[in-house]
Amino acid sequence: MEYLEFELPIKELEDQLQKCRIIGEESEVDVTETCSQIEKKLKATQKDLYKNLTPWQRVQLSRHPDRPYTLDYINAICGDSFLELHGDRSFKDDKAMIGGLGKIGDQSFMFIGQQKGYNTKTRQYRNFGMANPEGYRKALRLMKSAEKFGIPVVTLLDTPGAYPGLEAEERGQGEAIARNILEMTRLEVPIITVVIGEGASGGALGIGVGDVVLMLENTWYSVISPESCSSILWRSWEYKEQAAESLKLTANDMKKLKLVDGIIKEPLGGAHRDREKTFATVSSSIMNSFEDLKNLSPKDLVAKRMDKYANMGVYKG
Template sequence: MEYLDFELPIKELEEQLEKCQQIGEDSQVDVTATCENLSQKLEETKKELYANLTAWQRVQMSRHPNRPYTLEHIASLTDNTFLELFGDRGVRDDKAMVGGLGKINGQSFMIIGQQKGVNTKMRQMRNFGMANPEGYRKALRLMKMAEKFNIPVLTLVDTPGAYPGLEAEERGQGEAIARNILEMIRLKVPIITVIIGEGASGGALGIGVGDRVYMMENTWYSVISPESCSSILWRSWEFKEQAAEALKLTAKDMKSNNLVDDIIPEPLGGIHRDREAGFKFVKEYIVKGFNELKDLSTNDLIAQRMDKYSKMGEFNE
């Protein structure tokens, strides 16, 4: 298990508890009381630490190297029944964007999401979860296929942003994202979106329009990352913590501003500490969201979706 800087007190206590248990196994000394005290102190420290995370610490949690990515969520949600589909029928298949069909509790879904990669080689192949225009066009192709066969859409967002390279801009990155937003607003089937990690900028919005939008507890959703915001405002990354607070990018902030519908709880310490429990929470919210939407007529579904996004923000006419 890897630890973030602010988790070092937990690491020390866990190491002490492990040594205490090892001494009890290797010798005749009764260390039960000591182990129980350490275990109780560890639990109290965890509760206190994770109950008071700052915005920047939430950002760090969303990027934890042990945090499960999209394909792991899909495998758990669908009980390994996922059939991946490839290609945008124009340029190529974008490995940063995955999509395909899978069943959740017997209901078919078209599942789409960004995949970052689990090691250096895979991250390079997946372009660190930063999709090119063809990735968003593949996502749109799959959504339109789902619409044709009346299959609900589930999107899992986890990206540091759309790929900002020159070649991506030449192939129409901005148009591809804008087209997805337009088409998702008027898609004729239910759309459920879950932020499972990072939700940065247009890279997230390109698959982030939904009838129900949920954020996991230790994720963030913003127009810009704290580091980039800091570099623009202060000409340095050193102020990323202040930027994170100012951006109001945590799940709690987004819920209070009515930009997401609900927050999916995570096991104490994050989903990476208890994946199965975390996957179970995600599945419960997806099923709940679909049950709320499945009986709506197409006209009502689209009207409610448009109304939802029209009410966001403040403006004067």
């Protein structure tokens, strides 16, 4: 288990608890009371620490190297029923954007999401979760296929942004994202979006237009990352914590601003602390959202979705 800098007090207590148990196992000394005291202190420290997280600390948790990624969720939720589909039928298959058909129970869904890597080799293979234009075009192809067969769409957002390279711009990165946003607003099947990690810029929004948009508790969703915002405003990354506070990018902030529809509770310490519980919670949240949408006609579904996004940012003075 890796620990972030602000989690070091928890690491120290967990190390103490482990040593205490080892002493008890290797000797005849009764350490039950000592272990119990450390456990109580550990639980109190965890509750106090994770109850008062700053926006920057939530950003750090969303990037935790042990945090589950898109394929982890899909494989856990769908099991052997997931069939990955490849290619945009125009240029190539983008490994940063994955998609395919899967089932939750007896209900089929088209799953689409950004996939990051676990080590240097897989991060390069997945391009650090940053999709090229062909990734967004693949996503759109899969969405249109789902629409044709009346299959609801689930998108999982976890990206530091769309790939900013020269070749991506040459192949129409901006147009690909804009096209997806346009087509998703009028897709005639339910779209359920879940932010499972980083939701940065148009890279996330390119598959993020949903009838229901949910955020896991320790994720963020914003037009720009705190580091990039800091480098633009202060010409330095040193003010990233201040930028994270000002951007109002946490799940609670987004819910208050009515930009997302719900927050999915995470286990204490983050999704990586209890993966199975997180997978089960996300699965039930997807199904609950689908139950609310499945009886709407395609016309009502599109009209409701269009109204939802048209009303964002409208304030009465």
